[in-house]
Amino acid sequence: MSKVKITKYDEGPYVIEGDFKLIDGQGDEFSTGDTIAVCRCGQSQTQPFCDGTHKSYGFREDSSAS
Numbered sequence: 001m002s003k004v005k006i007t008k009y010d011e012g013p014y015v016i017e018g019d020f021k022l023i024d025g026q027g028d029e030f031s032t033g034d035t036i037a038v039c040r041c042g043q044s045q046t047q048p049f050c051d052g053t054h055k056s057y058g059f060r061e062d063s064s065a066s
Contacts, residue, residue, distance in 0.1 A: 010062040013037040013050035022048070 004018035015037050022030040037050035041059035044051045
C-alpha cells in the first residue's frame with residue numbers, strides 16, 4: 001500500500017497526494033483526483049478546496065515540523 005503525502009504550505013493550503021478518499025460530515029465522498037489542495041484560511045469560495053483566496057486575504061501562518 002502506498003502512503004498518502006500531505007504537504008503544508010506556509011500561508012497556503014494543505015496539498016494531499018496519493019490514493020485517498022475525502023469524506024464530508026454526512027459520510028459522502030467528494031469527487032477528487034489524486035491531488036487536491038485543501039483550504040486552511042477559511043475564505044475559499046470552493047470549500048473545502050483552496051481557490052487561492054489566501055493570497056489576497058492576507059492569510060499568515062508559518063510553522064515547521066522541526
